[in-house]
Amino acid sequence: MKKNNIITLEQFKEKNYGKPGTAKRDKLEAGYESFKLGALIHEARILKGLTQEELANKVGTTKAYISKIENNIKEVRFSTLEKIVKLGFEGQLHLSIRL
Secondary structure, eight states, rough: OOOOOOHHHHHHHHEEEEEEEEHHHHHHHHHHHHHHHHHHHHHHHHTTTTHHHHHHHHHHOOHHHHHHHHSSSSOOHHHHHHIIIIISOOOOOOOOOOO
């Protein structure tokens, strides 16, 4: 009988990037957070029925900048994130810190 070689995502990250707190692992996790934020903005924009250009106009930025945020090419500044959520999506931004 063939052995099952399935591992969890956490096991994969530890094997390939080290334990949490190591430089390589922290870099991976930080990159994921940036990617996740861009994906959340993209998803919310689609749900609101806005094009990148329409969102950019509401926020006072460019379509290219919105595209770069959504595609994880450029990190979004906090002040811009607030404008995207409040002015662009007419929503509320909630942040939390877990220790």
